[in-house]
Amino acid sequence: MSTPRIWISNDSPEVGEVVRVRALIEHRMETGLRPGTDGKVVPRNIVNEFEARLDGELLFTWQPETAVSRNPYIEFTFIASNASELQMKWGDDAGNIITGSKTLSVK
Amino acid sequence: MIFSKNENFPLAQRRQLLEGAALGLGLALLPTAVRAQLASPTPLKPASAAEVQAIIDGFLQGAQPIEKGLELEMPVLGDNPAAVPVKAKVALPITPESYCEELIILAEGNPRPLACRFSFTPLAGTAEVAIRLRLIESQNIRALARMNDGRVLMTHRHITVTAGGCGM
Numbered sequence: 001m002s003t004p005r006i007w008i009s010n011d012s013p014e015v016g017e018v019v020r021v022r023a024l025i026e027h028r029m030e031t032g033l034r035p036g037t038d039g040k041v042v043p044r045n046i047v048n049e050f051e052a053r054l055d056g057e058l059l060f061t062w063q064p065e066t067a068v069s070r071n072p073y074i075e076f077t078f079i080a081s082n083a084s085e086l087q088m089k090w091g092d093d094a095g096n097i098i099t100g101s102k103t104l105s106v107k
Numbered sequence: 108m109i110f111s112k113n114e115n116f117p118l119a120q121r122r123q124l125l126e127g128a129a130l131g132l133g134l135a136l137l138p139t140a141v142r143a144q145l146a147s148p149t150p151l152k153p154a155s156a157a158e159v160q161a162i163i164d165g166f167l168q169g170a171q172p173i174e175k176g177l178e179l180e181m182p183v184l185g186d187n188p189a190a191v192p193v194k195a196k197v198a199l200p201i202t203p204e205s206y207c208e209e210l211i212i213l214a215e216g217n218p219r220p221l222a223c224r225f226s227f228t229p230l231a232g233t234a235e236v237a238i239r240l241r242l243i244e245s246q247n248i249r250a251l252a253r254m255n256d257g258r259v260l261m262t263h264r265h266i267t268v269t270a271g272g273c274g275m
Contacts, residue, residue: 018233033151033218060227062236067214067222069190069239079232 002026004088004100012105013080021052022075025090025098031066047072049091054104055084082106153244154220159213162221163261166211166251172261177252179264180237188268190239195250197234197260207234209253215263216246229255242268 002025009020025047032044050062050072059078072090086102180194197207210225227234234252249263 054230057230058228059231060225060236062238063224064238065221065223066219067217067240067242069241073190073237073239075194075237076231077233077235078230081232 002098004090004098006088006100006102008086008102008104011102012107014107015081017080018077019080019104020075020077021086021102022073023088023100024071024073026071027090027092029064029066029068029070029072033066045093047090047092049089050074051089052076052078053087053089054078054081056087080104080106151218151243153216153246154218159215159220159249162211162213163249163251166209166253167259170253170257170259172251172259174261177250177260177262179248179250179262181248181264181266183264183266185242185266185268188242188270191242191266191268192237193240193248194235194237195252196236197252197254199254199260201229201231201233203229206231206255207252208255210234210236211251212238212240213249213251214240214242214246215249216244217242222248242266244268 004023004025007022010017013019027047028045029047030042030045032041034042036042044066046066046068047064050064052059052061060076062074064072083106084104086104088100089097090099091097176197176199178194178196178198180196181192185191193212195210195212197210199205201207206229207227210227212222213220214222222240223238225234225236240248245265245267247263247265249261252260254260
């Protein structure tokens, strides 16, 4: 787990403007389907939960499964309505949680 | 004579050595994927059509899928199967009264066909997401989206990949 890299199309959008967000974290996304060097299956450890909120109000949740690539990438959009903080949270099988945020001011 | 040294070398032993060497060479030449499967207790196999259908039926919950309104944007040829960009977008207008509740993406040829699940709230005002998938072979990618009024939108696209990405 690492600090997330977050890109936002416009951090001072007009009301009603579509804001696009791209976020990436570093994570091995171990599938649990692969033998390690000792021949035993490497236990599964993937990011299994992601959520995006605006000032605590849920935008959406994402539940990745094993088919999602290493270093999971997520891009999404939302409509800007008021000045708020965009909060993002990732959680993996091992119980690690990381968060990232961006502050939005609305014109 | 050059080979005269070998005359006191027992023939049976020489043959064993030769066979051993041939076997060793053969193993070394096996494709990596096959050797990985030999070592793996559960070889990676694409999911059966029945498994995929069970996931689709579970999402439909008896609804009749509508084959428009949902778009999948992705390459036709995945040159890097470990990270294939896939974008799913509900093209219908999203309002607080009519919005997309849930969206799933299936990689039908992967060992675990359900790739991911999204749940949206009307606050987002859009339903557009992009992710990256790892794919074990050429296959269909399918997306299903459920609107809050119970309509289910469905679409799929085929992708050719050059090599499996699941072991990466």
